[in-house]
Amino acid sequence: MLKMIRPVLWMAGATAFVAGTVLVATAPAASVSTESGSGLFRSYCASCHGVSGKGDGPIAANLRIAPADLTLLAKHNHGKFDAEKVRAAIDGRDAQKLHGGSDMPVWGDAFKRSGEGYSEAKVKERIDALVEHIESLQAQP
Numbered sequence: 001m002l003k004m005i006r007p008v009l010w011m012a013g014a015t016a017f018v019a020g021t022v023l024v025a026t027a028p029a030a031s032v033s034t035e036s037g038s039g040l041f042r043s044y045c046a047s048c049h050g051v052s053g054k055g056d057g058p059i060a061a062n063l064r065i066a067p068a069d070l071t072l073l074a075k076h077n078h079g080k081f082d083a084e085k086v087r088a089a090i091d092g093r094d095a096q097k098l099h100g101g102s103d104m105p106v107w108g109d110a111f112k113r114s115g116e117g118y119s120e121a122k123v124k125e126r127i128d129a130l131v132e133h134i135e136s137l138q139a140q141p
């Protein structure tokens with residue numbers, strides 16, 4: 001089972017805890033082919049959250065905490081998409097917003113490590129593109 005999971009996480013360039021086992025994946029050597037929000041989402045997020053963002057990715061069932069359904073973020077926030085909150089959830093480096101034992105990778109760190117010389121500006125650019133993509137996935141109220 002772990003053999004199957006590992007390549008997916010390797011692609012995600014993330015440190016993830018799967019079923020209590022620590023899998024440390026290194027950042028991908030090649031840079032992402034597309035830096036568009038949907039491209040980034042497919043590369044880094046779809047393994048858990050699913051391509052559609054509904055939380056039904058191929059490894060979702062192996063996580064201790066189910067990946068959030070990202071299409072319902074606005075619906076669960078009185079119909080308003082809170083871009084700042086989503087940005088903080090993706091970045092994950094703000095310790096106050098972290099809750100213990102979450103399976104959600106800390107993308108602020110992962111993006112900074114991936115590729116060479118990734119700057120804070122580049123990290124922000126990627127997270128902004130992802131936030132925009134997630135906003136486009138929101139279910140209509």
Ligand code: HEC
Nearest residue numbers: 012016044045048065066067068086089090102103104130
């Ligand atoms: C290894 C699996 C995994 C991957 C890969 C992953 N996530 Fe998550 N994500 C989770 C889990 C699990 C949660 C729920 C965390 C919790 O409740 O503690 C979550 C929560 C979130 C949330 C917070 C939702 C809310 O309810 O506020 C956002 C936003 C999010 N993920 C976006 C992303 C984005 C964008 C990516 C890709 C850059 C990504 N995730 C990649 C597992 C993952």
